[in-house]
Amino acid sequence: MNTLSDWMARALVAEGAVVETVEPEGLDALLSASLQNAFRCGEFQRLGFGASMPQNARRVTLESDWVEILGRRIETRGRRTEIGFDISAGKAPDATEVLRKALVFDNATYRFTEMKTAVACYRLMVFRVVAMSDEKREDVLAVTVNEGNAARADGMAAVLFEGGAVAWSSLPNGTGVDLAAPWLPERIRDVFGPASRVLARERLSPFLAGMERRMGRDLDRLHAYHEDLRKEVLRRQVEGRGRKGVKVDASLVTQRLTAIEREYEAKVADVRRKYGLTIEIKPLQTFLSRLPVHRLTFVILRRKGERTGFLDWNPLTRRLDALGCEACGAVSPIHSVCDDKLHVVCSGCHGACQVCGKSYCRACHPKGCPHSHV
Helix, strand or coil: CCHHHHHHHHHHHHCCCEEEEECCCEEEEECCHHHHHHHCCCCEEEEECCCCCCCCCEECCCCCHHHHHHHHHHCCCCCEEEEEECCCCCCCCCHHHHHHHHCCECCCEEEEEEEEEEEEEEEEEEEEEEEECCCEEEEEEEEEEECCCCCECCHHHHHHHHCCCCCEEEECCCCCCCCCCCCCHHHHHHHHHHHHHHHHHHHCHHHHHHHHHHHHHHHHHHHHHHHHHHHHHHHHHHHHHHCCCCCCCHHHHHHHHHHHHHHHHHHHHHHHHHCCCEEEEEEEEEEEEEEEEEEEEEEEEECCEEEEEEEEEECCCCEECECECCCCCCECCCEEECCCCCCEECHHHHCECCCCCCECCCCCCCCCCCCCCC
């Protein structure tokens, strides 16, 4: 079942309908009277969500009336949910081994200090991604962050959305039972903004690659066409010079070449506007979950500086949370540590300035290189 059909099934059930999965990628729904009135349809409906659908199914997409009407009925219900897992932290991992794989620095080292059982607060946010160019692509992605240290645990989304994999109990909205103090909106934006942009670009990479190929083909055709025009003008100029009694107007040739160049630049600008890309990332839903974990504490060592940190062993994903770049939000296999504030960043966010060539930390200086004042 794809993401849209799964959401539709859950939403219809919450509104009093009875649903059953139908292959390929479809749902049979027995609607309540209120849903029949809302959708202006009969009691039984067969819905299809994929490229191939069940026989006599009604196609449902993110832009269809079914999604819009059901979204209005649900309104803000389910936008924010707190859950607690009725599980134990499980068997403790080999701290030395898991940290060796998770903490790989190209300019620093670390020292493991202790491992203990703790309770972690994870925030999972679901985003809708819409990419608009010459074509349109839509997707839904989930970002999971440990609120204790902003480490990533994206594997939790699959466990939560699959359902039934673990026992969990719903907590009333706003209780905050055993949960850390909720992040302020500014903190949520600063952490989830970069992370969602990185994941959206990764998810849309096939679409972006196809768009770039199409744009490249259009630009190549434009270049070949106008290059042929330019060669034709020059060929006629050469032929004219070879004829007796024919005077070639050099200024007229220059005007023609200039006109061809201007037309080419205008056509290139049109192609770039056609393939101009706009990506909208909109938050849809938030989960806050309380989960027992094994907490591994360590000290990062860079020259004479030290910084204490920790990573949690997640019993749902069966692995350590991943350190994200504190500048761009990307999860990198190799980290760098800056000298000023010991930020943990990816190699690209600790690279050399394109103007002065000096390395600087993008987390410390998000507006540009402090040496070249860019």
